[in-house]
Amino acid sequence: MAGGRPQGWIVVLPLKRLGAAKSRLEHPGRALLALAMATDTAAAAAAVGRDVVAGVLLVTNDPAATAAITGRAADGDDASAGYPADGGGPAPVLAVPDLPDRGLNAALRHGARIAARRWPGHGVAAMSADLAALRPAELRAALLAAPAAGRAVLADAAGTGTVLLCAAAGSELLPQFGVDSHALHVRSGAVDLTGGLATTVPGLRRDVDTVTDLAAARLLGVGPATSAVLATAAANAG
Known part of the structure; x- marks a missing residue:
């Protein structure tokens, strides 16, 4: 195991x-699509297996997203059913408000502090919430490759984010x-996982900001x- 224990x-x-999410995504159901992608991302992360992912923490000020994503998890509706996973069943999916409300990095720092208090002794993995094609096995492989001490980073499909x-x-x-966050994270001391994982985790590396990404x-x-929202949009367009 590359990352140790x-x-x-x-x-x-x-x-x-949701009204402000995915502003670059030119799609008629942009808000619904943002919610659907976050739902699929959270479900895939929760299905990795509790030996690797002990919990999923959503940081948002959108009550509809909070209700939909945590409610789906509580109902046991595993959006990643059929994907490979190990280790004792799905992890809990919880939500906390974005109290700083000052952008992405402030939200992540806030979430990391809450995670450290609620789950002491666990690592924190910040992830994009728009990984519509993520498979649990991909995230499992990446987290097992991460070092047991310090920080690690994985680039997006473009190699810059x-x-x-x-x-x-x-x-x-x-x-x-x-902008250029991958290089910034590497320069700040994070171990780069991108080369080692290469093309083995395509869904994890495929974030969705534009229609081309979608x-x-x-x-x-x-x-x-995500599939359901896209099917509804196609039916309405037809």
Whole structure:
């Protein structure tokens, strides 16, 4: 195992208010699509297996997103059913308000602090909430590859952004998401997982900001919530 002994990670997912989410995505159901992608992302993360992912923490000020995503998890509606997973069943999906309300990095720092208090001794894994094609096995492989101490980063499909930033227990997350975030995270000391994982985790590396990204995710196979929104949009357009 490249990253040493496994540890129970807490996955932190930031999500804007749905009305403001995915502003670059030119799609008639943009808000519903943002919610669906976050739902699929959270479900896939929760299905990794509790030996690797101990919990999923959604950071958002959108009450509809909070109700939909945590409610779906509580009902046991696993949006990643059929994907490979190990280790004792789905992790809990919880939500907390984005109290700083000052953008992505502030939300992630806030979520990391809450995770450290609620789950002491666990690492924190900050992840994009728009990974519509994510499979649990991909996230499992990436988290098992992360070092048992310090930080690690995984680049997006373009190679410049960040889809996953890990901080092992006792390490500060230090998120710098934004333009050229992958290089910034590497320069700040995060171990780069991208080369080692390469093309083995395509869904994890495929975040969705534009219609071109969405088309690429659909080729990989999106989760059921995203698929349902896209099918409804297609039916309405027809």
